Amino acid sequence: MQYIIMNYTPPADHPDAQSVRDAADGEVWGAYTKALVEAGILVGGEALHPSATATTLRVRDGSRDVQDGPYADTKEQLGGFYVIDVPDLDTALEWAARNPAAASGAVEVRPVITRSQ
Amino acid sequence: MSEARRQIERVARLSYGRLVAILSARLGSPHRAEEMLAESLLAALETWPERGVPDNPEGWLLKTARRKAIDAWRREATAHAGQQEIIAMIEERTAQVGDGAADPRLNLMFVCAHPAIDAAIRAPLMLQLVLGLDARRMASVFLVAPGTLGQRLTRAKAKIETSAIGFELPDEADRPARVADVLDAIYAAYAVGYNGMPAGDRKAADLTQEAIWLVSLICAELPGEAEAHGLFATMLFAEARRPARLDPQTGALVPLGRQDPANWNARLLDDAERALANAARHASLGRYQLEAAIQAVHAARRRTAETDWDELERLYRGLVAIAPTIGARTGHAAVLIEAAGPETALDALDAMPEVQRRSYQPWWATRAHALARLGHKADAHEAFARAIGLSDDEAARRYLWTQADMLRPR
Structure with missing residues (x-):
């Protein structure tokens, strides 16, 4: 079963692309990613540029509305995600608890709909 | 808050597990016991403020819950004709008064840790039925989705009912294995609480207290069970060291070997050593007594300023051999x-x-x-x-x- 683990972190933690890169290779996130790889459960994942770089678009009554910034202006923002392959939600939550964002912000875990199912 | 309300809250807090235990044994269904107790607490909220708090609040709640259970069965039974003898049997069963011997919560703990119940759900089931903890609160500490835990608890309670797991205490022959299952479930509750604590999680800290309370109940009711005293001692040693577990400046974990014994709670350590001595009075060795003995060697550093590593190694070797x-x-x-x-x-x-x-x-x-x-x-x-x-x-x-x-x- 595949699960996506979405990392929501305070934007101030990683204000620019370089600090995201540093964090991804750093002792905390780097160690977590490595643990996922070594456990043989990592399917994929990406780190994102800071939420300030986001652009949100809506089409209402045929007219477009484009705005600077993320979809929802929340205290924590989506900073990246992992997709893991584990037997069940209990195991996915165990890995989510180890995600550094669990302590600094929040982690959302959702099952992925895969083609074969 | 009115006096009546305060009384109801007090009874609900102090006697919940005991009342669920008594009702479950009589009704044969923990799920129904919880339902009926909830209904009688509701009835108490309606009547006590007006008519005053009865002399024996627990007795009143039990009687009300029993009456409601019988009413409910009647209602269900009338839908199925020819079940009069079942009703008669139930009335007879529910009329039996507790024999005043052992604490009924003990029986309920054995039911929750019955071999027929999935080992992973025993700890939360016990915490819910005996102590009334709700699934939402436990889910965070056990790291399970709240909805999932709720479903698993419901399934376990249904299993107790449908497979008619007995509420009698296990007999001598089965006793050691069954006690071990109960202790394992309590230890599981304690461990998730203890491990969830460094981050300062109150829910986790509370859970360790509840687990300690459960094992102290076993020690009181079954004083001959050396392993129960061993587990009790293990938990008290861990509790005693809790204040030394985090560095107040950096918030970093301080491993046992580097903790300052001056930060350990001396009174709790004394209690733990006494509990271990109680275990030693009985000629049987088990996993929890060894765990407690290991803790005792670490704790001795408060007197000797040294750690006896060779003794620790021997004890761990023994522990690895049996567990x-x-x-x-x-x-x-x-x-x-x-x-x-x-x-x-x-x-x-x-x-x-x-x-x-x-x-x-x-x-x-x-x-x-x-x-x-x-x-x-x-x-x-x-x-x-x-x-x-x-x-x-x-x-x-x-x-x-x-x-x-x-x-x-x-």
């Missing part, structure tokens, strides 16, 4: 670093099955320490990094960083 869990084996390896040297410790670590150790944080932390002791800086640093990646709390991460940092090439 070869990954935790016990890793603990043994950690002690081997001091007692026999880091090479021996690494051999012991490598001997553990790869699937078990791969994502087990303490294994990596212990390996890192052993490698660092040998001066293998790069390998040690890598092992610390793995341990950091597998940590689920900030305090452990902080401690491991400082350890890894000291190994960094400069």
Whole structure:
């Protein structure tokens, strides 16, 4: 079963692309990613540029509305995600608890709909 | 708040588990017992403020719950004709008054840890039925989705009912194995609480208190069970050391060997040593007594200012022999670093099955320490990094960083 683990972190933690890169290779996130790889459960994942770089678009009554910034202006923002392959939600939550964002912000875990199912 | 309301809250808090236990035994259904108790608490909220608090509030609640249960059965039974004898049987069963012998909560604990119940759900089931903890609160500590835990609890309660698990205490022949199951469930509740605590989680801290209370009940009701005293002692030792577990400046975890004994709670340590002495009065050795003896050796440092590593190694060897869990084996390896040297410790670590150790944080932390002791800086640093990646709390991460940092090439 595949699960996506979405990392929501305070934007101030990683204000620019370089600090995201540093964090991804750093002792905390780097160690977590490595643990996922070594456990043989990592399917994929990406780190994102800071939420300030986001652009949100809506089409209402045929007219477009484009705005600077993320979809929802929340205290924590989506900073990246992992997709893991584990037997069940209990195991996915165990890995989510180890995600550094669990302590600094929040982690959302959702099952992925895969083609074969 | 009115006096009546206060009384109702007091009864609900203090007597919940006992009332559920008595009702479950009489109704044969923990689920129905909870339902009926909830209804009679509701009835109390309606009538006590007007008519006053009855002399025996618990008795009133029991009687009301029993009446409501019979009414409910009548209603169901009229839908199925010809069930009069069942109703008669139920009335007879519910009329039996508790014989005043053992605490009925003890029976309920044995039901919750019955071999027919999935081992993973025993601890939360016990906490819910005996202590009235709700699924939402427990889900966070047990790291399970609240909805999932709720479903599992409902399924377990239905199983107690449909497979008619008996509420009698197990007989002498079965007793040791059944007591072990109950203790394992309590220890599981304690462990999730203790491990969830460094981050300052109140829910987790509360859970350790509830677990201690449950095991103290077993010690009081079954004083001949040495393992119960052993588990009680183990928990009290751990509680006593809690104030020394975090560095107040950095918030980092302080490993046992580096804790200042002055920060340990001396009164709790005395209690723990007394509990261990109670266990020793009975001629049987078990896992929890060994765990407690290990804790006692660490605690002795408050008097001797030294740790007897050889004694610890002997005790861990005994523990691994009767309970070869990954935790016990890793603990043994950690002690081997001091007692026999880091090479021996690494051999012991490598001997553990790869699937078990791969994502087990303490294994990596212990390996890192052993490698660092040998001066293998790069390998040690890598092992610390793995341990950091597998940590689920900030305090452990902080401690491991400082350890890894000291190994960094400069």
